[in-house]
Amino acid sequence: MTKAMAETAQERADLLIVHGHLLTMRGAGVGYLPDGALAVAGGRIIAAGPTGELEARFAADNTLDAYGCAVLPGLVDAHMHTPWAVVRGVAQDVAHWMQKGLAPYAKHLSPQAALAGTRLNVLEALRAGTTTMGDYATPFPGWAEVFDQAGVRARLTPTINALPPGGMAGWRVGDLYPLDEKTGAAALQNALDFADAWHGAAGGRITVMLGPQGPDMIGRDQLLAVKAAAEARGLMIHMHVAQGDREIDQMLKRFGQRTPGYLAAIGYLDSQLLAVHLTEATDAETEMIAAGGASMALCSGSIGIIDGIVPPAHVFRRAGGRVALGSDQAAGNNCNNIFNEMKLTALFNKIKYRDPTVMPAWEVLRMATIEGAQAIGLGDEVGSLEVGKAADIILVDLTEPNLLPILDTPIRTIVPNLVYAATGREVRTVIVAGRVLMRDGAMQTLDAAAIRADAQAAAQEVARQVAADPVHREMALLDAMAAGQL
Numbered sequence: 107m108t109k110a111m112a113e114t115a116q117e118r119a120d121l122l123i124v125h126g127h128l129l130t131m132r133g134a135g136v137g138y139l140p141d142g143a144l145a146v147a148g149g150r151i152i153a154a155g156p157t158g159e160l161e162a163r164f165a166a167d168n169t170l171d172a173y174g175c176a177v178l179p180g181l182v183d184a185h186m187h188t189p190w191a192v193v194r195g196v197a198q199d200v201a202h203w204m205q206k207g208l209a210p211y212a213k214h215l216s217p218q219a220a221l222a223g224t225r226l227n228v229l230e231a232l233r234a235g236t237t238t239m240g241d242y243a244t245p246f247p248g249w250a251e252v253f254d255q256a257g258v259r260a261r262l263t264p265t266i267n268a269l270p271p272g273g274m275a276g277w278r279v280g281d282l283y284p285l286d287e288k289t290g291a292a293a294l295q296n297a298l299d300f301a302d303a304w305h306g307a308a309g310g311r312i313t314v315m316l317g318p319q320g321p322d323m324i325g326r327d328q329l330l331a332v333k334a335a336a337e338a339r340g341l342m343i344h345m346h347v348a349q350g351d352r353e354i355d356q357m358l359k360r361f362g363q364r365t366p367g368y369l370a371a372i373g374y375l376d377s378q379l380l381a382v383h384l385t386e387a388t389d390a391e392t393e394m395i396a397a398g399g400a401s402m403a404l405c406s407g408s409i410g411i412i413d414g415i416v417p418p419a420h421v422f423r424r425a426g427g428r429v430a431l432g433s434d435q436a437a438g439n440n441c442n443n444i445f446n447e448m449k450l451t452a453l454f455n456k457i458k459y460r461d462p463t464v465m466p467a468w469e470v471l472r473m474a475t476i477e478g479a480q481a482i483g484l485g486d487e488v489g490s491l492e493v494g495k496a497a498d499i500i501l502v503d504l505t506e507p508n509l510l511p512i513l514d515t516p517i518r519t520i521v522p523n524l525v526y527a528a529t530g531r532e533v534r535t536v537i538v539a540g541r542v543l544m545r546d547g548a549m550q551t552l553d554a555a556a557i558r559a560d561a562q563a564a565a566q567e568v569a570r571q572v573a574a575d576p577v578h579r580e581m582a583l584l585d586a587m588a589a590g591q592l
């Protein structure tokens with residue numbers, strides 16, 4: 107066969123990624139393929155295999171040389187609250203975090219500040235290789251548009267609760283907080299309108315879940331109305347479950363039951379549910395939730411800082427449940443970076459069980475990719491590098507000093523180094539649905555300088571208003587400020 111004949115026989119691709127250390131996440135492990143390649147067309151992966159084979163088979167418009175890089179599925183962050191990035195650092199190391207740390211800032215978080223926070227968080231997460239963002243917020247103008255315009259994949263959850271206007275500012279720890287049915291009904295209607303507008307938008311990149319904020323923050327009938335609406339529309343439910351002693355206390359006082367038993371009794375524990383945190387769930391309650399078919403979102407950094415607790419994800423997985431990682435919010439966790447979550451998850455669980463074999467690197471890498479995608483209902487779309495899946499792909503530079511050496515035998519070093527040594531700054535290139543969003547560290551869809559400047563200005567305005575409001579005197583960190591500790 108002549109060279110010309112060989113070329114005409116080639117299939118066309120938009121993009122070929124060649125010479126990478128592929129972690130496809132196929133099968134039960136990490137699906138490693140040395141000197142691997144991916145062919146992408148129409149936003150999807152059309153082939154994965156050895157570089158030599160794919161170079162012979164495809165003629166591509168663009169080729170990316172991934173020599174020295176790990177090539178893996180874009181990371182999944184199942185649970186974020188991006189507006190809070192604008193008040194990163196205001197509420198750590200305190201008891202009663204929500205009331206004594208966050209509430210004054212919540213009171214003054216304007217829609218403009220929320221938007222600045224979301225833009226900052228999307229920039230931060232994308233920079234660190236997160237391609238699927240499971241954001242959870244009270245909708246404000248421009249929220250979904252940020253994800254649309256950035257080009258990332260988003261699973262958005264508009265918050266539904268029945269807390270009267272003003273939220274928890276001024277509420278006393280231990281009191282039963284009031285629930286307002288009208289507020290709950292309006293929030294549900296807003297969420298349904300939002301779902302109608304955005305579920306399946308941007309070519310399917312943006313999808314919606316329904317989010318009762320917590321079973322303690324809405325009445326029983328309205329919680330059931332959310333489930334009925336979710337079932338009618340084929341949407342998942344994304345809810346904080348057993349997320350702290352505050353919630354359990356409220357549940358006992360209002361409904362006479364701990365959260366897991368209450369949810370079981372009203373038929374909420376099934377595969378439609380993504381249960382976030384389970385901070386206060388006992389092992390038996392955790393096993394019951396997993397057995398019902400629900401998935402779990404695990405926010406190791408956030409719950410570590412806010413509660414000093416390691417959530418029962420290990421028990422949940424042993425009971426057959428699927429676990430996704432989440433970064434939660436920057437006012438508690440301080441960063442929205444799934445590399446950070448992988449490392450903390452592995453470490454915290456080893457320490458909790460005093461066993462170095464618990465939550466090995468490959469397991470947390472699966473939670474950040476394929477298992478996380480499955481847990482949030484996107485397992486057929488993303489989470490692994492397989493033919494037919496969306497081309498959500500990241501390239502991580504393994505030649506950075508903290509990731510060397512790259513050894514293949516007798517022990518392969520790539521996965522442990524990605525989990526225990528990478529910071530996220532080693533991510534070089536990010537692709538979502540076949541489109542390059544970051545190339546060699548340079549943002550292609552976001553104006554990083556403008557986003558940073560806006561976030562700083564918006565944060566200063568929020569802080570100014572909090573300082574001028576007497577409600578700020580409730581903040582626990584004022585003592586640390588007075589003592590010169592911050």
Ligand SMILES: [Zn+2]
Binds near residue numbers: 185186187242382
């Ligand atoms: Zn949350």
